[in-house]
Amino acid sequence: MSTTERAVAEPPNYLSADYGVKSWLLTTDHKRIAILYLVAVTVFFVIGGIFAVLIRLELLTPQGDLMQSDTYNRVFTMHGVAMIFFFLIPSIPAVLGNFMVPIMVGARDLAFPKVNLASWYVFVLGGAFTLYAMIAGGVDTGWTFYTPFSTTFSNTHVVATGLGVFIVGFASIMTGLNFIVTIHRMRAPGLTWFRLPLFLWAHYATSLVMILGTPVIAITTLLLAVERGFKIGIFDPALGGDPVLFQHLFWFYSHPAVYIMVLPAMGVISELVAAFSRKAIFGYKFVAGASVAIAILGFLVWGHHMFVSGQSVYAATIFSVLSMLVAVPSAVKIFNWAATLYKGSVSFDTPMLYALGFIGLFTIGGLTGVMLATLGLDVHVHDTYFVVAHFHYVMVGGTIMGYLGGLHYWWPKISGRMYPKFWSKLAALIIFVGFNLTFFPQFLLGYMGMPRRYHVYPEEWQVLHVLSSAGASILGVGYIIPVFYLIWSMRYGPRAGDNPWGAAGLEWQTSSPPPTHNFVTTPVVTTEPYEYKAEEVTVG
Amino acid sequence: MASPQPLLAHHFDTLDQQRESASLGMWVFLITEVMFFGGLFIAYIVYRTRSHAGFVAGSHELNVMLGAINTVVLICSSLTMAIAVRASQLGDRRTLVRFLVLTAILGLTFLGIKAVEYQEKFAHHLVPGPHFAWHGTTPGTVQLFFSLYFVMTGLHALHMIVGIGLIAWLLPRSMRGRYGPDYHHPIECFGLYWHFVDIVWIFLFPLLYLLGRSEHV
Amino acid sequence: MHVSPLRVYLLIFSALMVLTLTTVLVAFQHLGPLNDLVALGIAGTKMTLVVLYFMHAKYSTRLTKLVLASGLAWLLILFAFTLSDYVSRGWLGVAGK
Numbered sequence: 001m002s003t004t005e006r007a008v009a010e011p012p013n014y015l016s017a018d019y020g021v022k023s024w025l026l027t028t029d030h031k032r033i034a035i036l037y038l039v040a041v042t043v044f045f046v047i048g049g050i051f052a053v054l055i056r057l058e059l060l061t062p063q064g065d066l067m068q069s070d071t072y073n074r075v076f077t078m079h080g081v082a083m084i085f086f087f088l089i090p091s092i093p094a095v096l097g098n099f100m101v102p103i104m105v106g107a108r109d110l111a112f113p114k115v116n117l118a119s120w121y122v123f124v125l126g127g128a129f130t131l132y133a134m135i136a137g138g139v140d141t142g143w144t145f146y147t148p149f150s151t152t153f154s155n156t157h158v159v160a161t162g163l164g165v166f167i168v169g170f171a172s173i174m175t176g177l178n179f180i181v182t183i184h185r186m187r188a189p190g191l192t193w194f195r196l197p198l199f200l201w202a203h204y205a206t207s208l209v210m211i212l213g214t215p216v217i218a219i220t221t222l223l224l225a226v227e228r229g230f231k232i233g234i235f236d237p238a239l240g241g242d243p244v245l246f247q248h249l250f251w252f253y254s255h256p257a258v259y260i261m262v263l264p265a266m267g268v269i270s271e272l273v274a275a276f277s278r279k280a281i282f283g284y285k286f287v288a289g290a291s292v293a294i295a296i297l298g299f300l301v302w303g304h305h306m307f308v309s310g311q312s313v314y315a316a317t318i319f320s321v322l323s324m325l326v327a328v329p330s331a332v333k334i335f336n337w338a339a340t341l342y343k344g345s346v347s348f349d350t351p352m353l354y355a356l357g358f359i360g361l362f363t364i365g366g367l368t369g370v371m372l373a374t375l376g377l378d379v380h381v382h383d384t385y386f387v388v389a390h391f392h393y394v395m396v397g398g399t400i401m402g403y404l405g406g407l408h409y410w411w412p413k414i415s416g417r418m419y420p421k422f423w424s425k426l427a428a429l430i431i432f433v434g435f436n437l438t439f440f441p442q443f444l445l446g447y448m449g450m451p452r453r454y455h456v457y458p459e460e461w462q463v464l465h466v467l468s469s470a471g472a473s474i475l476g477v478g479y480i481i482p483v484f485y486l487i488w489s490m491r492y493g494p495r496a497g498d499n500p501w502g503a504a505g506l507e508w509q510t511s512s513p514p515p516t517h518n519f520v521t522t523p524v525v526t527t528e529p530y531e532y533k534a535e536e537v538t539v540g
Numbered sequence: 541m542a543s544p545q546p547l548l549a550h551h552f553d554t555l556d557q558q559r560e561s562a563s564l565g566m567w568v569f570l571i572t573e574v575m576f577f578g579g580l581f582i583a584y585i586v587y588r589t590r591s592h593a594g595f596v597a598g599s600h601e602l603n604v605m606l607g608a609i610n611t612v613v614l615i616c617s618s619l620t621m622a623i624a625v626r627a628s629q630l631g632d633r634r635t636l637v638r639f640l641v642l643t644a645i646l647g648l649t650f651l652g653i654k655a656v657e658y659q660e661k662f663a664h665h666l667v668p669g670p671h672f673a674w675h676g677t678t679p680g681t682v683q684l685f686f687s688l689y690f691v692m693t694g695l696h697a698l699h700m701i702v703g704i705g706l707i708a709w710l711l712p713r714s715m716r717g718r719y720g721p722d723y724h725h726p727i728e729c730f731g732l733y734w735h736f737v738d739i740v741w742i743f744l745f746p747l748l749y750l751l752g753r754s755e756h757v
Numbered sequence: 758m759h760v761s762p763l764r765v766y767l768l769i770f771s772a773l774m775v776l777t778l779t780t781v782l783v784a785f786q787h788l789g790p791l792n793d794l795v796a797l798g799i800a801g802t803k804m805t806l807v808v809l810y811f812m813h814a815k816y817s818t819r820l821t822k823l824v825l826a827s828g829l830a831w832l833l834i835l836f837a838f839t840l841s842d843y844v845s846r847g848w849l850g851v852a853g854k
Contacts, residue, residue, distance in 0.1 A: 109551035111561045177568050184820060185561045186551075212831045215572045219579035223691065232668035232687045233680075234583070240591045240681040248839045249579050299834055303842065314845035315838070522553075559758075560818070567821050571828030578832045582839050589843060608781050615777065619770045622761075622811045629760050721758070735812045742803045746796040750784035754792055 013416065013513040028113035029516055031414070034099035036120050041095060042483075044086035044127065047134070051079035053476065056438075056469040064456045072455040073140035074156065080143030082134075085165050086127055088399055089257060092264035093175055093210075094123070096406045097203045099414060101179055103507045104200050106188025106525065108517040111181040119174035126168030133160035142453060144254070147235035147246045151227045159225045166221040169214045172260070176210030179203050188506075190525035197505055197529050198274075198287055202267025205291035209256045209263070209298060217253035220246065244310050251302035259298040261395055262362075263291055265402025266333055269355050272405050273337045275503035276352035277344025280530035283336040290329035297326040307378045316375055323373035330366050334359060349501070350424040354405030357432045361397025365390055368443065383453075386446025392439045404431070404482065411486065412496030416513040419489040423481060431478035437471025504530050547723045559725040566729040570736050573699075577740055580692050584747060587684055594681025596752035598689070601666060603657055607749040610653050611741065617646035618738045621731050628727035631720035636727065640714060643734065644707045647700055654697055661686070689748055696744060699737045706730055759816035769810045776803050 014031045017023075024032055054075045058066040067075065102110050110116050133139060139161045141150040150158050183196070183204050223234050224246075233239035235246045274281050281287055303311055303319030337359055346352070368390040372378050381387060412418050441464040442450075450457055457465070499508040504527075510519050552558040588595045620642040627635035665673035668687045676682070710730060713719070719727050780799040784792065809815040814825055 107551065111551075112565060113551060173569075173572050177565055177572075180568055181561050181565045184564060185557060211568055211572055212575055212827070215574075215576035216579045216835065219576050223579075223583075226691060227687075230669055232690075233684065234687050234691070238680060239687075240587065240594065240678075240684050242586065242590070244842075245583060245586055245839075248842065249583070252579075252835055252839075299831070300838065303838070312842050312844075312846040313849040315842040317849070318841065319838075517550075563817075564820065564824070567824045571824060571831070574828045574832055575835070578835055581832075582836050585836065586839065586843055589840075604781065604784075608777065611777050612774065615770065615773045618773075618807060618811050619766060622766050623763070626760060626763070626766070629758060732812055735807050739804045739807055742807070743800050746780060746784070746800050750780060750796050751793055753784040754787045 011511055012515060013511060014516045015416070015513050017516045026117075028109070028117050030098050030102050030110050030113065030116055031514065031516075033116050033120055034095050034097075035414075037090065037094040037098060037123070040120070040123060040127065041087050041091045044082050045091075047131075048079055048082035048087055049476065049479070051075050051082065052472065055079060056472040058455045059457075059465045060462075060469050062457050062459050062462050062465075067455070069455065070140060073142075073453070074138035076453055077139045077142050078134050081130060081139070081161060081165070083395075084143055084257070084261075085168055086123075086130065088261045088395055089172060090123065090168075090175075091403050092268065092399070092406060093179070093203060093206055093260075094119075094171075096268065096403070096410060097175070097179065097206075097264060100199060100410065100507060101182055101203060102186070103510065103514065103518050104197050104505065105183060105186055106191055106506055106519065106523045107182065107186040108519070110178045111186055112178050115174050116178055119171040119178075122174065123168055123171040126164045126166070126171065128164075129160050129167060130164030133157035133164065136160070144250060145221075145224060145246075146250075147224070147227075147241075147243045148237065151224060151233075151235055159229050162221040162225045162228075166218055166225070169218045169221075172210045172214050176207035176214075179207040180211065183207075188523050188525055194285065194288070195525055195527070195529055196288075198270035198281060198284065198291070199267040201288040201291045202263050202270070205295040206260050206263040206267075208292070208295045209260050212299065213253040213256040213260075216249060217257075220249040220253070223249075244306070247306050247309055248302070251305045252299075255302040255305060256295075256298045258391070258394070259294055261399045262402075263294060265358065265399045265406075266291065266330075268402040268406035268409070269337060269358050270333075271503075271505070272351045272355035272409055273340050274530040274532075275409070275501055275505075276349060276355065277341050277346050278502075278532045279340055279344040280528070280532065281336060282339035282342075283332075284529065287333055287336050290332045293329040294326065297322065297329070301326055301373075304373055304378070307375055308382050320373055320375040320378075324370055327366060327370050327373070330362075334363055334366075348425075350419075350421065350428055351405045351409035351501075353425060353428040353432075354401045354408065357428070358398060358401040358405065361393055361401065361432075361435070365393030365395075365397055368393065381446055383451055384446035385442040385450045385452055388452050389439050389442035389446055392442070396439070397435055401431075404428070407486075408482075409501070410507070411489070412500045413507055413512045413514070415486075415490050415493075416496055416511075417489045417493035418496045418500060419482075419485050419493055423485045427478050427481035427485075430474060430481070434471050434473075434475030434478050438468050438475050439471070441465070441468045441471075504532060555722055559723075559728075562725040562729055563732075566732045570732060573736060577692075577695070580688065580695070581743070581747070584688050584692070587681070587688065588751075591678065591681035591684065592752075594678040595685045596755050597676055597678065598666075598682045598685030599748060599750075599752050601661075601664070602689070602749045603660065604749050604753065606653055606657050607745050610650050611745045613646050613650045613653070614738045614741050617643050617650070618735050620646060621734045625724075625727055625731040628714070628719040628724035629721060633714065633717050633719075636714050636719060637711065640707050640711055644704050647704045647707075651697060651700055651704075654693065658690075661690075692744055692748070696737065696740050699740070703730075703734055703737055706733070759813060761810065761813070761816075765810060769806050772806060773803055 014029055024036065027033060058072060064072065098116065102108065136157050139156045139158055141154050141158060145162065183200060226232065227234045233241050235241045235243050237243065270281050270287060301319055301323040303315055304323045307316050372381065372387060372390055408424060445461055445464050448461065450461055496512045498511055506523055509523065548555055549558060552561065620639045624636050624639035624643060627639060661667055665671055666686050668683050668690065672683050674682045710726060776799050780796055783795050788795065808825065814821060
C-alpha cells in the first residue's frame, strides 16, 4: 500500500494519535488503558491456564503420580488465584468497560482518567507480588486462604500472595468508582437513565459491588498478612480467635465477587442479543432492575459457602432462602433474552454464537447454583466436584463466553479491523464443545462424591476424568485460535467501517477506531436504546 | 486572583460538573473506607461478645486520659479543617493556609500522643507477639484485644499520616492562591477525607477505651 | 455551593466537646447494659453532627445522601448477618450443633 493510500484510508484515531512506549504507559485515554488491561489480563489468563493444564494432566490417572500432594495443592491454588483475581474480576470491566463506558454515555473520557491509569499500575503491582509468590514456590492454601492453615501452618508464600490480592483489589475499587461517577455525572444531553444501554446498567451494578465489597477482602487479606507476618493471633483459636470469622469476612466479598464476574458478562449478552436479533431487549426495565437487584441481593447470601463450617443452623437457613432468591433476577434476564430472540431477525455471527452459548451454559450453572443453595443437598456435595462444575459453568461458560463475545463484537470498533469469520465461528464452536466435555463429567463426579482439591481418586472414576481432561485440551485449542486471528487481523484484516454489524448504540456512530476524544461533537440522544426500525430488517 | 493553570479538565464540560464529580468520587471513596474499617469493627464486636472478660481487662490497660485528649485534638482539627474549606470557598487565601497548617499541627499532636501510648504498651509487654506478657487471667483473649487495638489504631494512624502528607501537598498550592470560589474542590474533598478519619476515631475511642470502664476487672 | 457561617461550625464544635466530656464521665458510672448503649449512642450522635455539618451532607445533593446512606446500610448488613450467626448458635436443635 502506498503512503498516500494509507493516509487516506486511516483517519486520525486513538491508536494513531501518538506512538512510542511512553505514549502508552503514560496515557490517560480510557481506550488505551483498556488495551493495556487487555494485555495484562491475557497474561494472567495464560498463567491460570497453564495451571489448569497441570491439574487436568494430573487427574488423567487415579494415582497422584504427576506431582506430590503438596505440589498439587499449590497448583490448584495458583490456578484459582490467577483466574479469579487477575482475570475474571477485571476482564470485562477493565477491558470492555473501560473502552465502552465513556463512549456509551457520550463523554470524552471517564470522570477520573488519571485514576484510571493508576488503577492499571496498581493491577500490575498486585500481579507482580502474586507472580513473585508463584515463582518462589506458590501458595497451597486454596484460593480461599482459610485460617488457621494459612496463618499458622502453611509453609508457603501466603503473605506475598495475600498482599498481591490486597493490592489488586484497589484497582477494582478505582475502576468501580470511576464508572459510578461517570455514569452519574457525564451522560450526554438527552441520555436519561432509561435510555442507557444495558451494558451500562450492568457495569453500574457491578461497580456498586466493587465499591461495597472489595474493601472487606482488603481488610481480610491485610489481617491475614499481619497475623502471619507479625505472628499475632487474630484468627488463632489458641488465643480465642475464630477461623469462622475469617470465613465471614472472606465470603462477604467473595460471594459478591462472583457477581462482579457475571454482571458485566450479562451486560455484554444484552448488547449482543439485541444487535443480532435486530430487536430491542424485551423488558428493558426489568433487565436493568435485575442487574441492580442481583448486586444488592448478592450481598445477603455469603453464608452459603459456610454451610458445613460450624455456622449456626439458624443463620444457614436464612442464607439458604436468600440464595434461592438471588437466582430470580438472573432468571428474569434469561427469560427476557429468550423473549428478545423470539420473532427477532436472528443472525449467527460469531458474537451471537458466544451469546447463545452463554444463555445455555449460564442456565445450567445457575440452576445447579440453586441446587447448592439448598442446605440439605449442599451438605452432601460441598467440597466435591459438583461445586467445581457449578462455578466453572457460570464463570467459564458464563463470564468467559461473555468476554469473548464482547471482544468479538467490539473488536472492529477497538482495532478498526475485522477478523476472519470462518476461524472465529470455528473457535466459538470448539470452545463450546470443549467446555461441556470438560465440565459436565465433573457434575457426575461430584455427585458421586469426588472431593475437590484431591488428585488421588478411585479407579472407577477414571473414565469421567479422562473425558474431562480431553475436553480441557479441546477447550485450550479453542482459546488459542482467537489469539492468532485477532492479532493477525490488526495488520491484515479488512478495515471495518463505523458500524459493521448495523447495530444501534452511540459507539457505532463514531469511527472505527474512534478518535481520541471519542466524538467529533458531543452527541445529543433523542432515541430509546436498541431502536431497530422494522423496515431495516432484511428477510432471508 | 485567578490561577494561571487551566482549571477545567478537558473531559468535563463545566467547572460545576467537575466539582460535583470530584465530590461524588470522594464520597464513594469514603464509603469504601467505611467498609474497610467495618471489617475490623465487626471483628472487634464478635470477639468482644465472645471474650468479654479478656476484652474488658485489656481495655482497662489503656490510658483514658490520653485517649480523651486525642479525641479533643481530633475534633479541634475537624473544626480547623472545616474553617479551611470555608476559606477556600471564599477565596480567603490567608485563612486557608493558616487553618491547613493548624490542622496539620493538631494531626501531628495526635500522632505524638499515640506514639507515647504505643511506647507505654511496649514497655508493659502488651504488644502482641513473642514478647507479649500478661499475668492475669485469660491472657489469650487479652492478647487478642491488643492485636485488634494495634491494627485498628495503627490503620487509623496510617490514614492520619497520609492526611498530613496531603496537607503538605495542598499547602504550596494554597499559598499560591490556586483555590477560590470557582475552583476549590481539592480542599473540599480533602476536608471530607479528614473528617472521615476523625469519625473513625470517634468510634474507636469509646469502643477501645470506654466500654466496660465501670466494670470491675 | 453552600458556605456555612462560622457560627454554625463553632456551635457544632461545642456540642462535640460536650458530648465527648459526657461520654467519658458516663463511662465510669455503673449503668449496667446502658453503659454500652450510651457510649455508642453518643458516638453515633457525634458522627451525625460531623457528617451533616462539617462534611456538609445536610446541604449536599440527594445523590450524596444516598451514597452515605448506602455505606451505612452496607455496614449494617455486614454487622447484622455476621452477628446473626454468632448470636443464634444453638437456637435450632440439630444433632451435633
